[in-house]
Amino acid sequence: xxxxxxxxxxxxxxxxxxxxxxxxxxxxxxxxxxxxxxxxxxxxxxxxxxxxxxxxxxxxxxxxxxxxxxxxxxxxxxxxxxxxxxxxxxxxxxxxxxxxxxxxxxxxxxxxxxxxxxxxxxxxxxxxxxxxxxxxxxxxxxxxxxxxxxxxxxxxxxxxxxxxxxxxxxxxxxxxxxxxxxxxxxxxxxxxxxxxxxxxxxxxxxxxxxxxxxxxxxxxxxxxxxxxxxxxxxxxxxxxxxxxxxxxxxxxxxxxxxxxxxxxxxxxxxxxxxxxxxxxxxxxxxxxxxxxxxxxxxxxxxxxxxxxxxxxxxxxxxxxxxxxxxxxxxxxxxxxxxxxxxxxxxxxxxxxxxxxxxxxxxxxxxxxxxxxxxxxxxxxxxxxxxxxxxxxxxxxxxxxxxxxxxxxxxxxxxxxxxxxxxxxxxxxxxxxxxxxxxxxxxxxxxxxxxxxxxxxxxxxxxxxxxxxxxxxxxxxxxxxxxxxxxxxxxxxxxxxxxxxxxxxxxxxxxxxxxxxxxxxxxxxxxxxxxxxxxxxxxxxxxxxxxxxxxxxxxxxxxxxxxxxxxxxxxxxxxxxxxxxxxxxxxxxxxxxxxxxxxxxxxxxxxxxxxxxxxxxxxxxxxxxxxxxxxxxxxxxxxxxxxxxxxxxxxxxxxxxxxxxxxxxxxxxxxxxxxxxxxxxxxxxxxxxxxxxxxxxxxxxxxxxxxxxxxxxxxxxxxxxxxxxxxxxxxxxxxxxxxxxxxxxxxxxxxxxxxxxxxxxxxxxxxxxxxxxxxxxxxxxxxxxxxxxxxxxxxxxxxxxxxxxxxxxxxxxxxxxxxxxxxxxxxxxxxxxxxxxxxxxxx
RNA sequence: GGGCGGUUAGCUCAGCUGGUGAGAGCGCCCGCCUUACAAGCGGGAGGUCGCAGGUUCGAGCCCUGCACCGCCCACCA
Numbered sequence: 001x002x003x004x005x006x007x008x009x010x011x012x013x014x015x016x017x018x019x020x021x022x023x024x025x026x027x028x029x030x031x032x033x034x035x036x037x038x039x040x041x042x043x044x045x046x047x048x049x050x051x052x053x054x055x056x057x058x059x060x061x062x063x064x065x066x067x068x069x070x071x072x073x074x075x076x077x078x079x080x081x082x083x084x085x086x087x088x089x090x091x092x093x094x095x096x097x098x099x100x101x102x103x104x105x106x107x108x109x110x111x112x113x114x115x116x117x118x119x120x121x122x123x124x125x126x127x128x129x130x131x132x133x134x135x136x137x138x139x140x141x142x143x144x145x146x147x148x149x150x151x152x153x154x155x156x157x158x159x160x161x162x163x164x165x166x167x168x169x170x171x172x173x174x175x176x177x178x179x180x181x182x183x184x185x186x187x188x189x190x191x192x193x194x195x196x197x198x199x200x201x202x203x204x205x206x207x208x209x210x211x212x213x214x215x216x217x218x219x220x221x222x223x224x225x226x227x228x229x230x231x232x233x234x235x236x237x238x239x240x241x242x243x244x245x246x247x248x249x250x251x252x253x254x255x256x257x258x259x260x261x262x263x264x265x266x267x268x269x270x271x272x273x274x275x276x277x278x279x280x281x282x283x284x285x286x287x288x289x290x291x292x293x294x295x296x297x298x299x300x301x302x303x304x305x306x307x308x309x310x311x312x313x314x315x316x317x318x319x320x321x322x323x324x325x326x327x328x329x330x331x332x333x334x335x336x337x338x339x340x341x342x343x344x345x346x347x348x349x350x351x352x353x354x355x356x357x358x359x360x361x362x363x364x365x366x367x368x369x370x371x372x373x374x375x376x377x378x379x380x381x382x383x384x385x386x387x388x389x390x391x392x393x394x395x396x397x398x399x400x401x402x403x404x405x406x407x408x409x410x411x412x413x414x415x416x417x418x419x420x421x422x423x424x425x426x427x428x429x430x431x432x433x434x435x436x437x438x439x440x441x442x443x444x445x446x447x448x449x450x451x452x453x454x455x456x457x458x459x460x461x462x463x464x465x466x467x468x469x470x471x472x473x474x475x476x477x478x479x480x481x482x483x484x485x486x487x488x489x490x491x492x493x494x495x496x497x498x499x500x501x502x503x504x505x506x507x508x509x510x511x512x513x514x515x516x517x518x519x520x521x522x523x524x525x526x527x528x529x530x531x532x533x534x535x536x537x538x539x540x541x542x543x544x545x546x547x548x549x550x551x552x553x554x555x556x557x558x559x560x561x562x563x564x565x566x567x568x569x570x571x572x573x574x575x576x577x578x579x580x581x582x583x584x585x586x587x588x589x590x591x592x593x594x595x596x597x598x599x600x601x602x603x604x605x606x607x608x609x610x611x612x613x614x615x616x617x618x619x620x621x622x623x624x625x626x627x628x629x630x631x632x633x634x635x636x637x638x639x640x641x642x643x644x645x646x647x648x649x650x651x652x653x654x655x656x657x658x659x660x661x662x663x664x665x666x667x668x669x670x671x672x673x674x675x676x677x678x679x680x681x682x683x684x685x686x687x688x689x690x691x692x693x694x695x696x697x698x699x700x701x702x703x704x705x706x707x708x709x710x711x712x713x714x715x716x717x718x719x720x721x722x723x724x725x726x727x728x729x730x731x732x733x734x735x736x737x738x739x740x741x742x743x744x745x746x747x748x749x750x751x752x753x754x755x756x757x758x759x760x761x762x763x764x765x766x767x768x769x770x771x772x773x774x775x776x777x778x779x780x781x782x783x784x785x786x787x788x789x790x791x792x793x794x795x796x797x798x799x800x801x802x803x804x805x806x807x808x809x810x811x812x813x814x815x816x817x818x819x820x821x822x823x824x825x826x827x828x829x830x831x832x833x834x835x836x837x838x839x840x841x842x
Numbered sequence: 843g844g845g846c847g848g849u850u851a852g853c854u855c856a857g858c859u860g861g862u863g864a865g866a867g868c869g870c871c872c873g874c875c876u877u878a879c880a881a882g883c884g885g886g887a888g889g890u891c892g893c894a895g896g897u898u899c900g901a902g903c904c905c906u907g908c909a910c911c912g913c914c915c916a917c918c919a
Contacts, residue, residue, distance in 0.1 A: 008878080008879065009879075009881070010879095010881095195916090202919080218919080219919055220919060221919070222919090265917080265918090266918090266919085267918050267919080269918090270918055270919065271918090271919060274919095275918090275919055276919075277919095278919095282917085282919080283917060284917045284918085284919080285917095285919085287917080342919095344918090344919090345916095390846070390847075393845095393846080394845095394846080394914070394915085397845085397914095397915080398914095398915085401915090401916095482913090482914090513913090517854085519911090519912085550855095550867090551854080551855080553855080553856095554847090555847065555848070555912090555913090556847095556848095556912075556913075557854085557855080558854065558855090559854095560853095560854055560855080560867090560868090561868095562853085562854070562867060562868045562869090563854080563855095563867075563868090565867090565868080565881080566867060566868080568881070569879095569881060569882095572879070572881060572882095573878090573879070573881095573882090575878090575879080576878040576879035576882085577878060577879080578878080579878050579879080580878030580879080581878080582878095583878075584878085623855090623856080624856085627856085627866075627867085630866095630867090631866085638878085638879090639883090642878075646876095720884095720885090723884060723885065724884095724885060724886085726884090726885085727872080727873070727884070727885040727886080728885080728886090730873090732873090732874085733873070733874050733876065733883090733884065733885095734874085734876065756876085799863095802863095803863070806862095806863080807862085810862085810899090810900090813899055813900085814899075815898090815899025815900080816861095816899045816900070817899085818899075819898090819899050819900090820861065820899065820900075821861075824861055824862075827861095827862060828861095828862060831862060
């Protein structure tokens, strides 16, 4: 490591590993349990899948959570960021199966036990990858206490919840229409289904009437499912068909008798107004079938092929093959009246990408209504606050319309359902296997989200009454992506309330989705993904954290590499500002000893920056928090304060104030840009511990100084006016000009120094510049072109006159004077006065 | 088919319960190696706030309609 003197740039790649080593070998991230949840601060990380690699969403969410965690840790709270990973049933199983295929084998060939063992090995090898990547970001998760949703303790929690809900009658087994995913060969939940637009053919097929009096035409995009038709339905008020209700049609190809029924679900204005009813393969038909007690026939099996019930001509064919054969047969029999192209939305599996095959299956379900009601209530009454607020409406609406949750999955990797069967009608449900011979366990596992739903408390040891649970539950904040608000967040609230009697967290922050810079989705397949680790390599972890927070919003945002670079510049700026202070000051204790108005000014502005930062975090406005830091460091500390100090000798008093301001700034910025601040902190005299565990003192009202703020505001405005004048007059930046300042009182010297004016000179005035509270006469001799100067002065007078006219017009408006708030009218009057004085001065 | 959100400077975005001349970063132009930083510093140009009406003393902000863009929900075969 070179000395600070030699390093003119902040080099993240050199600094980060060194700082990380200090953090991870310390105890900063691991709190011993103690105290109460109210005085402690905790966040449960959304558990990354063990198949996961860090993507932009993780990086943003990690930055958000770590900023909150570090900030509250520095406020002196006992802080725990709960770490763990999710077994991610389908995703992990698919990954391992893929590897097996590459080896020329399969899970079936291995058998269940060996396969599960294989997955555990896979997890040991790759499952920790993403955790290492979180460390690169500087995330102070509790790495000493890592959980996994298939750990023994966690499994116990899952089984206990299952059994309790079963005993309560909320978990039950039923033959019901499910979303069958032929890709994973498992049922999946409604939330794992996505609609896609598909071009299909709509076939209009004529079914003859039983009594030979004619035919009834039905429309379908899936003619192969007609093999399972058990009725034809029409609308009860449809005059065209009223006389047919109660009669029957004959199913072509099969010859089955189909009763013609009346049901208001049928639309009279779609197709022919008559609907073939296939309770076994269409969710709506299933509902209608149950209403009318129709037979439920399944002709498509779980393997996506036609079953024996489809008849010998079709059994064994894929659904697509069967469709072709059915259409051919119908055509031959002259039953197809016509066909048309038809574009509509069709459900697909998000997991496998295959088209969902709705079918009736024996599955486990969870009744949700009873659990949903209190989960709605806690958001309504404010025990949980969702940010941004618009998301709480989505949450409530979803819960109000919630439907039973299919929780069983036909997979091997996961929590196997704690149910055993013996013979045809014995069922045992319990956390421990049953006594006696002949019991066979239900082969299915639970939906991954069942176990994730217990995350905030199962990770802390629930159902045992552990010290961790007593100290950190309920957690404070849950920060997550929008797409799992229902899948995960709502379920944690329901299960948390049911089993712990408390909310699992008090605030939910729904972060932005980061899109590619062109507004498309970031995705590997589109080639639009940006790897956060590569960005960290390029710009540093601080830059990435800052940039992600700065671009975050209450809505989706495009990835902005400019914001990342802004973060990089901030880190570099802070690095150099610190060098300036550290290499010039005397080593003294850092209690502030303000000697000048600008000392008092920066101390006051520092309090404002602290207060603003705190408020922005309270509001979950991370962009404002990050950009507010930037503004303070650039716009106040560096552009003005450090420049002001250059005029003085750095005596003990000056040094003390500068060191104090530097130290407080590093503390304030640390939650957002932890690496550079930690590095610099190690160079601040009198500090030996980690900045990450140093106490951040709240804003101190005693240090607020309105007089100093007003005075320096005027100085800044004057300096800017003078620099602007100089630039326009073409005066060299280095040239010191004689001048006389009228006004600005004690700050005249400061203004003169910043604007490179010499107040001792005596050349005859050649130009006048208006500044707040006075004028500056600059004696620039022949540097100044009198004509240009006259033109500029005239333009300035014109501008002032226009402003004056505007203000006068406003004050002449009776409506304004009568109805606007008095202080506003007063301010307008004062503005007018000031403008008139400025005009007079010229 | 319903909801929700967006449309502000060339680009990406801020603009609090309507209130003084609409902001930032990047980009652009001009000038500077002013001994913390050239990944820097100083100065500057650039906007009919999507369109059309309305309410108000006053509208980027409120109301109505329209146009695009995005997201969510939904059982029209």
